[in-house]
Amino acid sequence: MDLFEYQGKQLFAKAGIAVPEGRAATTPVEAELAAAELGGSVAVKAQVQVGGRGKAGGIQIAADPLEAKAHAEAILGMDIKGHTVRRVWIERATTNIAEEYYASFVLDRANGGYLGMCSAQGGVDIEAVAESDPTAISKVHIDPLLGIKPYHVRQMIYGAGLSDAAVKGASELLTKLFNAFVESDAELLEVNPLVLTEDGEVMALDAKVSLDENAIFRHPEYEELRDTFATDPQEMMAKEQRLNYIKLGGEVGVIGNGAGLVMSTLDVIAQAGGKAANFLDIGGGAQADVVAAGLDVIMSDENVRSVLINIFGGITRGDEVAKGITEAFSKIDVKVPVVVRLDGTNATEGRTVLAEFGDAGGRLISAETMLEAAAKAVELAKSS
């Protein structure tokens, strides 16, 4: 899960990483107060999880609290590439930047460990740098059993060619950044720009943080962070139900078990001439209530014209899924036809449950194969 800049900077600050002091604000008045507390000139920064906010006018410098209030007024509610700005981050403006660097730690699936990266060309489009001058970015593999050692940090820093004046401060900061990366179970910690000030201080002017949702049991405080993300009503509802749901905008609602099978289901719907309304993976071992909750979320999507439930049981059992479907039909208003295809563990028992429940006035249709199910669901979506 991706954090907003202000959340990332708060995480950095806790880890002892130097960041500009700041305050979050959701109203112009809060922004004014924050600027007054900080004193001096401040930056007012739109909190959105999308790039390009600077170009869109989402970052402004204010000389005093009143100007901060005015900027906040302009920025709050702004639409940046489809993201509405609901919060600004007011921070003390850093005016004595000598150099701008780039640094990150990220999970490295290809090489089975962690990857540290650093560049002396920060504050710019680092992807373009990676493209045009790959040697400008030092890349260091870190073994997960070993963790970071001083030589890794030296390889990052000397490999990137940072200024001598930055070596000590950057070494300390990168070491803390890596420790935060591990301790917070992050998938990514990225700083761009990492700056060297004219006073010789090294600090993080931005913070991009992505955390591993699977590690929430070690970090119960992440629950709060998670609540602030979803904006779409279905995604919101799905989050509340802990469903792995992504809206796609088509007309065929999809429920399946296992990411691979669900993706394959989206593909066969497309091959049959339709478009999926969503991705919804109920995962392994789902119980009846999860299926019912999933149907509930899908029904709230007004674009949906039919639903395809595609289950191949393994740890998930067909009878549990069938029970969930019948529960949903009893409790909520299933307005569109639902095509069900069950195979695998306890599929026979599941089909019996459905047969006993009946066809719900033509709204509950069984299919034998995945392709047949997709064809039916697309056909029903088009004809309804």
Place this chain on the structure above:
Amino acid sequence: MDLFEYQGKQLFAKAGIAVPEGRAATTPVEAELAAAELGGSVAVKAQVQVGGRGKAGGIQIAADPLEAKAHAEAILGMDIKGHTVRRVWIERATTNIAEEYYASFVLDRANGGYLGMCSAQGGVDIEAVAESDPTAISKVHIDPLLGIKPYHVRQMIYGAGLSDAAVKGASELLTKLFNAFVESDAELLEVNPLVLTEDGEVMALDAKVSLDENAIFRHPEYEELRDTFATDPQEMMAKEQRLNYIKLGGEVGVIGNGAGLVMSTLDVIAQAGGKAANFLDIGGGAQADVVAAGLDVIMSDENVRSVLINIFGGITRGDEVAKGITEAFSKIDVKVPVVVRLDGTNATEGRTVLAEFGDAGGRLISAETMLEAAAKAVELAKSS
């Protein structure tokens, strides 16, 4: 370097390991005060680095401070297998012991890592248990890159067959013990007995700790611990000079570079019919002052009748050694003949230095080979 029980328990307490509360005392009055502070019945325990103090009468239970004073009076100054008791440890007596176990972590050179051991048969001669019933001791290898994980602790505890009532407390204690083992750069942490009390508490009733002297740079506080050990005057002097000296009691003083060469020198002295007075390895890269300090220590040993300096230079340079010898002859009273054998790095330069210095009235003799040098030194020791 081996710690006394009281130092070990203080280290344990810092690591959060439950130990009986206690105080160190060097006089009977201090012991009385300590017992008064602790309240109730106390154990008065001789602090010596040798086994069998219990049998020797070095551990006594006192019901009140006056009795504690009396016991301390008896124990302080006691000789236990050649070790004079200079300090007692007064601790609250543990009277509600339900079971006695054994636990330790030790460097495991054979398997390249750490070894954790645990037994339900503690409080006894654990070496005898190891001999008669090896399966009574669970032995768990711990990879140094991985560190301790819960499964290691389970293997130790379930493998040793501790009581169910002890599992939770022992798990916590062993985890802390391992962390202390790593954080203190210990070669050994041993608890015997580790007890389960009738209240279900698990605690360490003894503490055997051996620390790695090479790690002192990470633990400057170890310097203090080190000062309390040596009792022999030469060893005391050698410690002060940071010399790797061990007294052996013979009549031929030995200085060499490298443990292997020095041990080999002891052997050839024995083969030549003599006995070495000491082991003294000046190590790699020794400077002149180290050689001089070594000669100084050896001269203070009244048994010494001759000295053999056997140097095969590598990182140690023959000229530096030769300078040290001449320095020593200038500064201190070299009462016995010194046979010098130099080979290896800068040996020629070293021999030149010695030749220029002269034979110091027959007290400075050169030898061509190691065997010749040993023969000469033994002969001189016998004839002087």
Place this chain on the structure above:
Amino acid sequence: MAILLDETTRVVVQGLTGREGSFHALRNRDYGTQIVGGVTPGKGGQDVEGIPIFDTVATAVAETGADASLIFVPARFAADAVFEAADSGVSLIVCITEGIPAHDEAGFSEYVRNVARSASGGHPVLIGPNCPGLISPGKANIGIMPPEICRDGRVGLVSRSGTLTYQVVHELSQRGIGQSTCVGIGGDPFIGTKFIDLMPRYEADSETDAVVMIGEIGGEEEERAAEWISKNMTKPVVGYVAGFEAPPGKKMGHAGAIVSGSKGTAQAKAEALEANGIRVGKNAAEVAELVAEALA
């Protein structure tokens, strides 16, 4: 003789006393798999329908001579369970558990792959985590794959996706095409065994005539395997990649883009497979048809 698993494999199940663990372990035993023990700390000495329970994997292995471990413990204890299995001397570890933190996975994958040693020499093989397990039809099944969809036969199958595996196996079986060994390697970023690790085993297996490789979006393991296959493999391989219609993947900051560039899409993977001479089906049914053609 199939790969990794057959009727001689002796399996202990970590987490056998749990709900999922007992359900699937007993189902695996019913299939004929030698489930010789279970492990649950504190329950040593009990049994589950005749399967003895031990406190530690080490004891279970010592007492039963097991050479494989199947892991069903909850995510928060899973890393410890994998380390424990890795140090027990077994040759095969199968971790079904899903939802394990990536940092844990990175650590134990590395430990199993490079540090731990099995009793038979070499490093153990870890399948998973977050995988359905593996089955050598007619011989043994460990994990959660529904065995009734499989047929004994001569096609190997390896997949990052669990349920998609079932789907493809189902299509194969319905056409009378049996399987030698089907392995669900799991879809998490860090897994113990990758496509490229299994291909040499299938190539060497005298009971495998062709292989199906089922990929997913993300990473570049399909691409790496395709290159290896094109250079080293004599047996036909049929590919499948799901996710052409998948929502755009999560973008891991600029760092993710720097590392992976444009790799990782279903399109890029399918093209890489085809460029290396591997035929790619556009759905599970077509994959089965392509296998039938390859065997004809």
Place this chain on the structure above:
Amino acid sequence: MAILLDETTRVVVQGLTGREGSFHALRNRDYGTQIVGGVTPGKGGQDVEGIPIFDTVATAVAETGADASLIFVPARFAADAVFEAADSGVSLIVCITEGIPAHDEAGFSEYVRNVARSASGGHPVLIGPNCPGLISPGKANIGIMPPEICRDGRVGLVSRSGTLTYQVVHELSQRGIGQSTCVGIGGDPFIGTKFIDLMPRYEADSETDAVVMIGEIGGEEEERAAEWISKNMTKPVVGYVAGFEAPPGKKMGHAGAIVSGSKGTAQAKAEALEANGIRVGKNAAEVAELVAEALA
């Protein structure tokens, strides 16, 4: 062709700008060793008598094509230096530094042995720490051994003791017996390479006719090697063990006694060697005589 080191080996020196580092690196170069670079963080771009200095081992290796690293950095930085060398792709790491904490040694020995990979495949070989290095006389010398005592020849030598090595080499050379490669493996409890790791290399080396093994008290590596030699080695091996008159070893609590029992004394080692058919000299001169006999 000697083992581990010859005239084609390209060496970077970590800590080359220090006093000991520059003294010995230049001496090694004078001997003919290819000393191609040095590493001192922050001194990249400088040079020491024409040897270029780099900030990191990675850069040094990339720029010079080095395949070996020689370490002279102080004990408190030594572990980091070994890890750095291990990850740089070199095949051979020689750590001269003494006084390294045992916990550090345990960690990096494990990492080099099981995790790190050299550019040429396989794990790198770590010699030391706390060792004199190695020399293939007439070809190359890395470390602190005084080369003038060596002669080019056909006897391999491996030793836990530095200066004792010199002594034995000296005795051999004085009798006209040259050496193929002399390796000081170091005397610390945790070392990267043990007797048993080198014996197969000597056995396979076409330029080695006999081997001298010099042991010390403590541990049981001599015993293990002796067993291996008796089972696998066709070339004669002559042994030496120092420490018959050594002060009683430090006793590591009861734990040490439980682990090692009565093993580890010079007497026990010498007996183990002889029981495995290895002749043992009672001093360095006698070792040289036994080698002469074995070669006769």
